[in-house]
Amino acid sequence: MSSTVESNTGEFSIKSIIGPLLAVIVGMIMVILDSTAMNVALPGIVEDFKSDVSTMQWSITGYTLALSAVIPLAGWMTDRFGAKKIFLITIAMFTVGSVLCSIAQTPEQLILYRVIQGLGGGMVAPIGLAMIFRLAPPDKMGAVMGTLGVPMLLAPALGPVLAGYLVEFVTWHWIFLINLPIGIIAIVIGMKFLPNFERRSVPTLDFLGILLAPIAFAMLAYGVSESGKSWSSTETLTGLIVGGVALILFIIVELRQKQPLLELRVFASSDFRKGIVITWISQIALFGVMIIVPLFLQTVKGYGAFDTGLILLPQALASAFLMPVGGRLYDKVGARPLAIIGLSIITGALFMLSRITIDTSIGFIITCLVMMGAGMGLSMMAINTHVLQSAPIHLVSRVTPLTTAAQQVMVSFAVAGMTGFLTSRITNQMTEKTNPIEAAVAAYGDTFLLAAGIALAGALLGTILSRPKQQLEHAPDDETKDANTSMMSEY
Numbered sequence: 001m002s003s004t005v006e007s008n009t010g011e012f013s014i015k016s017i018i019g020p021l022l023a024v025i026v027g028m029i030m031v032i033l034d035s036t037a038m039n040v041a042l043p044g045i046v047e048d049f050k051s052d053v054s055t056m057q058w059s060i061t062g063y064t065l066a067l068s069a070v071i072p073l074a075g076w077m078t079d080r081f082g083a084k085k086i087f088l089i090t091i092a093m094f095t096v097g098s099v100l101c102s103i104a105q106t107p108e109q110l111i112l113y114r115v116i117q118g119l120g121g122g123m124v125a126p127i128g129l130a131m132i133f134r135l136a137p138p139d140k141m142g143a144v145m146g147t148l149g150v151p152m153l154l155a156p157a158l159g160p161v162l163a164g165y166l167v168e169f170v171t172w173h174w175i176f177l178i179n180l181p182i183g184i185i186a187i188v189i190g191m192k193f194l195p196n197f198e199r200r201s202v203p204t205l206d207f208l209g210i211l212l213a214p215i216a217f218a219m220l221a222y223g224v225s226e227s228g229k230s231w232s233s234t235e236t237l238t239g240l241i242v243g244g245v246a247l248i249l250f251i252i253v254e255l256r257q258k259q260p261l262l263e264l265r266v267f268a269s270s271d272f273r274k275g276i277v278i279t280w281i282s283q284i285a286l287f288g289v290m291i292i293v294p295l296f297l298q299t300v301k302g303y304g305a306f307d308t309g310l311i312l313l314p315q316a317l318a319s320a321f322l323m324p325v326g327g328r329l330y331d332k333v334g335a336r337p338l339a340i341i342g343l344s345i346i347t348g349a350l351f352m353l354s355r356i357t358i359d360t361s362i363g364f365i366i367t368c369l370v371m372m373g374a375g376m377g378l379s380m381m382a383i384n385t386h387v388l389q390s391a392p393i394h395l396v397s398r399v400t401p402l403t404t405a406a407q408q409v410m411v412s413f414a415v416a417g418m419t420g421f422l423t424s425r426i427t428n429q430m431t432e433k434t435n436p437i438e439a440a441v442a443a444y445g446d447t448f449l450l451a452a453g454i455a456l457a458g459a460l461l462g463t464i465l466s467r468p469k470q471q472l473e474h475a476p477d478d479e480t481k482d483a484n485t486s487m488m489s490e491y
Contacts, residue, residue: 019193036159066118093120095183322377342379
């Protein structure tokens with residue numbers, strides 16, 4: 001496929017875009033796998049470099065900061081240089097960064113190379129989602145996004161399994177080196193099958209947006225990551241205050257721009273606002289727990305990294321099985337029933353986990369994980385598709401960086417918030433119970449109960465969702481230059 005495309009006409013089937021879909025999926029799997037693998041590999045890397053956790057933790061934090069900083073640039077870059085070209089460049093940069101990480105000789109080198117990885121990896125998901133969204137017609141969007149969403153839920157659970165195996169039986173270097181063949185495959189498939197999308201008119205560069213967005217997202221991510229140590233520390237307060245001020249200034253600047261870096265005026269759509277809030281709530285509940293469950297299995301139950309990954313695998317399989325089903329159901333019934341049912345199942349699973357004891361069987365835990373995976377598969381991609389369809393399609397390349405950047409911030413808050421709450425509950429439980437194991441189990445139960453309450457709030461909010469209005473596939477050239485005004489008039 002080499003011709004320039006902009007929208008779809010005539011009969012459509014998923015087979016007709018299987019090539020572009022495969023290129024995007026391979027690229028996304030590579031990035032997401034790598035993001036989750038480092039959590040399992042970190043102890044081995046610390047030992048190999050004869051360093052300490054506080055130093056090597058920056059190999060994760062630096063990656064996250066780079067990831068958050070470049071996401072807002074994805075929309076402008078694709079409009080200016082073309083989605084296909086930028087997508088292939090980012091995959092290549094991530095692959096090169098991976099190879100460099102595999103041969104790093106010092107902690108400083110690894111941290112630097114992880115930043116290079118993040119600079120490439122941050123744009124893969126928003127650009128990939130935008131390309132697929134522009135290839136598929138609105139009435140088939142649920143099925144297409146359901147297929148595309150498999151790696152988004154499958155990879156986070158497969159990452160610990162793969163990383164656990166490589167760390168225990170091979171070497172941590174292969175966690176990065178394995179990305180070389182995957183990256184080459186993604187580039188080859190992308191060069192052959194990705195079409196050359198029509199470029200948007202970008203007469204001026206949003207310099208203030210480019211300056212403020214990375215500062216806002218990177219400093220907020222830094223502040224949240226440091227909050228795991230203390231919410232009142234100088235590092236935490238500096239990150240949150242600088243990031244917060246930069247975010248406020250960024251919002252003001254973007255609302256005054258005719259062609260902003262991130263299309264914030266899409267919040268004028270009530271459908272978009274409701275969908276994105278529910279998305280944030282579900283992400284806080286889900287991604288926070290995805291960190292807590294492995295901690296429980298390893299620190300309380302005593303399982304190793306590889307065994308922990310295997311225990312998490314049924315959750316990933318349930319998500320992968322039900323996500324395409326949820327996508328097809330979305331085309332028929334919309335997001336509301338899927339959000340309510342999916343988040344209700346997740347709420348039930350988290351409430352069951354809140355009743356755990358030291359003697360709770362592994363079968364019970366796996367059952368809860370499968371329920372969570374099923375709920376995620378049914379609801380997450382339906383809600384994400386609802387959010388994207390709530391915006392005019394000619395602005396999707398600007399909306400996907402917005403939602404992806406917001407997700408990074410929400411995930412950071414989820415991880416820091418849940419682990420912080422867990423730590424405080426362990427401290428409190430230690431004053432009430434003499435057995436430290438019993439205190440830890442009770443603290444984990446309290447944390448799961450908090451997550452259940454958050455998921456329940458998402459399920460209740462799901463009742464207010466309604467099908468988004470049918471949006472225009474593209475704007476005429478004379479309207480593109482004033483896209484913000486035209487969108488405001490639609491709402």
